[in-house]
Amino acid sequence: xxxxxxxxxxxxxxxxxxxxxxxxxxxxxxxxxxxxxxxxxxxxxxxxxxxxxxxxxxxxxxxxxxxxxxxxxxxxxxxxxxxxxxxxxxxxxxxxxxxxxxxxxxxxxxxxxxxxxxxxxxxxxxxxxxxxxxxxxxxxxxxxxxxxxxxxxxxxxxxxxxxxxxxxxxxxxxxxxxxxxxxxxxxxxxxxxxxxxxxxxxxxxxxxxxxxxxxxxxxxxxxxxxxxxxxxxxxxxxxxxxxxxxxxxxxxxxxxxxxxxxxxxxxxxxxxxxxxxxxxxxxxxxxxxxxxxxxxxxxxxxxxxxxxxxxxxxxxxxxxxxxxxxxxxxxxxxxxxxxxxxxxxxxxxxxxxxxxxxxxxxxxxxxxxxxxxxxxxxxxxxxxx
Amino acid sequence: xxxxxxxxxxxxxxxxxxxxxxxxxxxxxxxxxxxxxxxxxxxxxxxxxxxxxxxxxxxxxxxxxxxxxxxxxxxxxxxxxxxxxxxxxxxxxxxxxxxxxxxxxxxxxxxxxxxxxxxxxxxxxxxxxxxxxxxxxxxxxxxxxxxxxxxxxxxxxxxxxxxxxxxxxxxxxxxxxxxxxxxxxxxxxxxxxxxxxxxxxxxxxxxxxxxxxxxxxxxxxxxxxxxxxxxxxxxxxxxxxxxxxxxxxxxxxxxxxxxxxxxxxxxxxxxxxxxxxxxxxxxxxxxxxxxxxxxxxxxxxxxxxxxxxxxxxxxxxxxxxxxxxxxxxxxxxxxxxxxxxxxxxxxxxxxxxxxxxxxxxxxxxxxxxxxxxxxxxxxxxxxxx
Numbered sequence: 001x002x003x004x005x006x007x008x009x010x011x012x013x014x015x016x017x018x019x020x021x022x023x024x025x026x027x028x029x030x031x032x033x034x035x036x037x038x039x040x041x042x043x044x045x046x047x048x049x050x051x052x053x054x055x056x057x058x059x060x061x062x063x064x065x066x067x068x069x070x071x072x073x074x075x076x077x078x079x080x081x082x083x084x085x086x087x088x089x090x091x092x093x094x095x096x097x098x099x100x101x102x103x104x105x106x107x108x109x110x111x112x113x114x115x116x117x118x119x120x121x122x123x124x125x126x127x128x129x130x131x132x133x134x135x136x137x138x139x140x141x142x143x144x145x146x147x148x149x150x151x152x153x154x155x156x157x158x159x160x161x162x163x164x165x166x167x168x169x170x171x172x173x174x175x176x177x178x179x180x181x182x183x184x185x186x187x188x189x190x191x192x193x194x195x196x197x198x199x200x201x202x203x204x205x206x207x208x209x210x211x212x213x214x215x216x217x218x219x220x221x222x223x224x225x226x227x228x229x230x231x232x233x234x235x236x237x238x239x240x241x242x243x244x245x246x247x248x249x250x251x252x253x254x255x256x257x258x259x260x261x262x263x264x265x266x267x268x269x270x271x272x273x274x275x276x277x278x279x280x281x282x283x284x285x286x287x288x289x290x291x292x293x294x295x296x297x298x299x300x301x302x303x304x305x306x307x308x309x310x311x312x313x314x315x316x317x318x319x320x321x322x323x324x325x326x327x328x329x330x331x332x333x334x335x336x337x338x339x340x341x342x343x344x345x346x347x348x349x350x351x352x353x354x355x356x357x358x359x360x361x362x363x364x365x366x367x368x369x370x371x372x373x374x375x376x377x378x379x380x381x382x383x384x385x
Numbered sequence: 386x387x388x389x390x391x392x393x394x395x396x397x398x399x400x401x402x403x404x405x406x407x408x409x410x411x412x413x414x415x416x417x418x419x420x421x422x423x424x425x426x427x428x429x430x431x432x433x434x435x436x437x438x439x440x441x442x443x444x445x446x447x448x449x450x451x452x453x454x455x456x457x458x459x460x461x462x463x464x465x466x467x468x469x470x471x472x473x474x475x476x477x478x479x480x481x482x483x484x485x486x487x488x489x490x491x492x493x494x495x496x497x498x499x500x501x502x503x504x505x506x507x508x509x510x511x512x513x514x515x516x517x518x519x520x521x522x523x524x525x526x527x528x529x530x531x532x533x534x535x536x537x538x539x540x541x542x543x544x545x546x547x548x549x550x551x552x553x554x555x556x557x558x559x560x561x562x563x564x565x566x567x568x569x570x571x572x573x574x575x576x577x578x579x580x581x582x583x584x585x586x587x588x589x590x591x592x593x594x595x596x597x598x599x600x601x602x603x604x605x606x607x608x609x610x611x612x613x614x615x616x617x618x619x620x621x622x623x624x625x626x627x628x629x630x631x632x633x634x635x636x637x638x639x640x641x642x643x644x645x646x647x648x649x650x651x652x653x654x655x656x657x658x659x660x661x662x663x664x665x666x667x668x669x670x671x672x673x674x675x676x677x678x679x680x681x682x683x684x685x686x687x688x689x690x691x692x693x694x695x696x697x698x699x700x701x702x703x704x705x706x707x708x709x710x711x712x713x714x715x716x717x718x719x720x721x722x723x724x725x726x727x728x729x730x731x732x733x734x735x736x737x738x739x740x741x742x743x744x745x746x747x748x749x750x751x752x753x754x755x756x757x758x759x760x761x762x763x764x765x766x767x768x769x770x
Contacts (some may be wrong), residue, residue, distance in 0.1 A: 184593035185597075
């Protein structure tokens with residue numbers, strides 16, 4: 001589905017039994033490795049990507065891996081591995097994969113639902129195949145942090161430390177509500193056809209859902225600074241395309257555009273509208289709708305107490321599960337995060353017996369984990385030294 | 386469009402010229418009056434409703450008008466008037482009105498765009514018709530606050546005080562982004578047909594847009610308390626209908642429903658999903674999509690510096706306009722408001738020469754202006770005494 005998959009490795013499992021009991025035949029995991037396994041096969045850092053990410057961690061987290069001495073994750077020292085999650089369109093088995101034994105047909109909406117635990121289990125299989133004996137650290141932000149938490153439950157002999165960024169111990173009703181809004185938005189587009197679209201995907205629905213996601217990832221303050229009430233006039237905003245002399249992603253974006261006076265009452269397009277439409281379009285170029293819904297459902301299923309300590313109350317079960325995670329943990333929260341607010345990371349830091357908490361200052365909200373790579377690198381560096 | 390319009394008065398203007406230059410013929414304003422004009426015709430309190438509200442202020446703000454001595458707005462003392470805004474489906478001219486001279490045809494998407502200033506101008510006409518000489522106070526929350534601000538610019542001889550709640554001096558890029566997401570969501574529904582739907586309106590699109598609006602009106606904390614990860618199992622959530630023994634609006638809503646164990650991994654529906662779907666359905670029963678888009682466009686046009694002090698910079702123009710508003714002003718902000726955050730009301734309170742600021746404590750965010758009627762009444766009472 002994405003225009004171009006990253007250069008990556010693939011491995012396939014004949015039959016992978018999901019937590020639900022369903023089986024994915026010829027289950028494929030795409031992954032990327034940077035650095036070499038050391039002689040003890042224990043210098044591995046596992047990176048877990050977020051919902052719309054790929055295994056290509058250098059693409060979206062370049063500042064942490066620049067390979068110089070200032071980067072927190074030095075590929076001279078660590079063997080860095082990132083696996084693409086099941087259901088993602090970036091190479092692992094997903095709704096856009098061919099159904100084994102069915103010629104060229106894709107799974108589409110018949111791709112079985114998967115959980116964060118399924119991902120962790122199949123990714124551990126990949127590491128086993130590679131001969132990895134133990135993991136120096138597992139690190140993830142947002143959905144990636146959900147994976148990192150589940151990874152840590154393999155125990156401290158196998159996973160020796162963890163880094164959890166802008167994430168949560170269980171998907172709460174607020175994040176579920178955002179996911180539900182986005183699912184409903186996609187389903188409002190008749191082209192969705194319950195997932196059985198083919199050459200005519202629901203771009204309007206997925207685009208509008210992406211706009212909603214952007215609102216959950218950003219903040220009032222960052223939009224205020226970036227866009228104000230600036231407008232585009234001279235040509236229709238629908239004309240703004242990537243590659244134009246306009247990059248609607250930055251506050252410099254409107255240079256070269258014909259800007260109206262700020263206070264006209266014509267019906268122009270606000271810069272922020274243009275930005276959102278551009279984001280919607282870009283997302284349609286790189287993502288598949290069935291995959292998106294699959295991943296929304298996956299994060300909604302995330303709950304580290306699911307099926308654990310069932311004789312205890314939710315609160316006590318949460319305490320008990322977090323107490324199991326004895327490894328040194330770095331918990332990072334973004335004070336402006338509107339999707340997984342700081343309270344969720346503070347609860348993690350409080351419940352994990354051996355955790356340090358850091359606030360990653362950002363005006364951008366949840367997306368700060370991507371946009372503040374430099375600051376994040378500074379927070380991570382001492383932890384990895 | 387709504388099942389039932391409130392009992393209200395109507396007045397009609399042959400030709401109402403809009404700010405845009407377009408004309409609404411037979412322009413109708415629906416309004417409700419409670420209390421009597423005193424002998425000086427100056428005991429009027431004008432209430433301005435929010436985006437999805439009606440003139441029926443006792444319906445949505447009952448606690449401020451209960452008519453006993455504890456209510457801030459005593460109809461024994463004040464003549465309380467609320468006019469329905471242009472473009473709203475609750476009785477004033479709007480996309481669901483018949484087009485004059487066109488038999489039974491509705492305006493639909495051809496209804497001309499209106500601004501907050503158009504509303505204030507036509508509402509003043511209504512007050513003139515009623516013989517009102519001056520206004521004791523004008524009060525509004527959210528979009529209503531935008532009207533109240535514009536009302537105040539008629540000057541202190543006519544409007545003697547104002548109350549601005551959870552509102553802003555100009556619609557900023559954050560609120561525009563929410564509106565844009567909701568417009569895009571509606572347009573993703575092919576039934577929208579650029580507004581030319583008739584018997585088959587885009588209920589899926591409008592419903593999903595309402596879900597997005599609910600996210601802008603509420604908070605992480607309130608959803609956490611209300612819903613947690615509780616689920617519905619026994620029957621499909623699509624079966625939950627108003628009038629069932631279930632009211633998904635309250636945290637008690639799920640009593641009587643078959644709740645699953647909290648930690649099952651079946652594919653049940655979370656209580657919060659059910660709540661959002663119920664909100665979507667309820668909204669479709671009471672609102673029209675063209676009206677909704679009209680009102681979103683209207684709030685996007687709100688900017689008290691538009692066309693004023695055009696020789697000054699935005700910042701200086703804002704200072705100058707606010708400085709004109711010499712009346713005693715009460716500015717109320719909700720610290721958890723995610724749509725028009727406190728910074729916007731603090732800016733108002735700072736810029737208005739004669740303003741007092743109050744924080745309305747609420748866990749519910751923007752909707753606190755509706756949900757915290759009791760607290761709001763306590764804040765307003767001294768101001769009206």
